[in-house]
């Protein structure tokens with residue numbers, strides 16, 4: 388009898404453990420990885436491959452330090468972490484602005500904001516710009532974009548090179564999925580974007596493709612109440628939202644695996660800016676360029692697994708992103724970009740060699756009156772140089788200096804303790820502001836009232 392009871396207890400124990408394991412697997416939705424092992428040699432041979440696809444996932448408003456793989460203590464991002472774990476993570480990436488349009492213009496062109504000429508509300512990317520999608524299209528890729536943010540609409544010049552630049556129709560929102568920002572003007576969820584992506588893959592899986600997804604649910608604080616783990620403050624809901632988007636992204640990765648495409652797809656994950664939670668007195672983004680709104684992730688997942696996670700520790704920026712990708716793919720580069728390929732640093736990190744000496748400076752910029760057409764520009768520029776970061780306001784001439792090696796949150800201004808560094812970086816900020824756009828600035832885009840309403844509903848103060 389005892390043994391029978393023991394047997395039955397074991398049975399229940401095993402059953403319970405299996406159920407918990409299944410529940411955990413379901414919760415995290417971690418995928419079986421179908422890829423073979425690879426290393427430096429396979430990375431160098433990517434440029435010779437004629438079967439390689441490119442999936443570029445841009446998560447709007449995603450701070451790097453809220454991802455588990457960037458050291459966050461909460462499990463916000465199991466699927467994104469899995470990309471980084473057997474791929475490459477750039478540990479110190481800076482976005483060029485905290486406002487989507489300005490930042491994305493720099494990301495695509497490899498030019499700093501003053502050089503793109505896209506720093507105010509009605510400005511657009513010049514048709515003279517040679518965009519990555521044009522380069523990929525000319526190299527034989529089918530080029531497809533799925534987006535849900537009005538700041539990167541075709542009227543602002545962002546569709547150059549894309550065969551299809553598609554804004555998906557809002558589908559059914561699961562009952563537990565909730566948008567915290569009540570004014571949120573973007574209907575539907577990122578699940579609609581992923582569903583469109585799956586449709587695209589279904590009809591183009593036998594061709595070579597470049598697929599750009601611009602995910603918006605972190606920006607909109609969309610999350611699933613049933614699986615939310617992290618409380619109810621604004622900051623908690625932001626984390627819940629990252630977890631939701633991570634899960635939606637996981638469903639796309641599973642589809643790519645199921646189609647047998649994973650071992651011929653290079654996956655790139657990046658963000659246009661972060662989000663503030665009162666670190667410098669503000670919440671949200673698009674108002675200044677402190678670290679909380681300009682420190683973003685950059686992750687590469689190859690069509691093969693690396694033996695272990697590779698981390699590029701040097702300072703890199705979003706203007707480096709396309710120079711690096713085009714270099715990896717062996718394609719023609721951007722025209723005279725400010726950014727540069729970080730392939731040398733990447734290869735050194737993969738081989739476990741010391742990083743080659745490189746320029747560690749970077750810039751971020753915002754015109755603080757970008758949305759007010761009747762106000763004069765009010766530029767704020769950040770200059771990163773090694774451990775130091777200067778914040779400079781052009782109109783007042785005021786500045787702050789931080790030592791990020793001991794003060795990652797930029798809380799203690801050391802401009803008085805370090806007058807020489809402060810003066811040197813202020814000079815560089817002024818030189819930067821003296822630059823002129825690379826192209827003749829495009830005529831201002833006339834925004835209709837409905838477009839303005841949509842942008843205001845995203846939470847922006849546009850006049």
Ligand SMILES: [Zn+2]
Nearest residue numbers: 447448487659
């Ligand atoms: Zn954005």
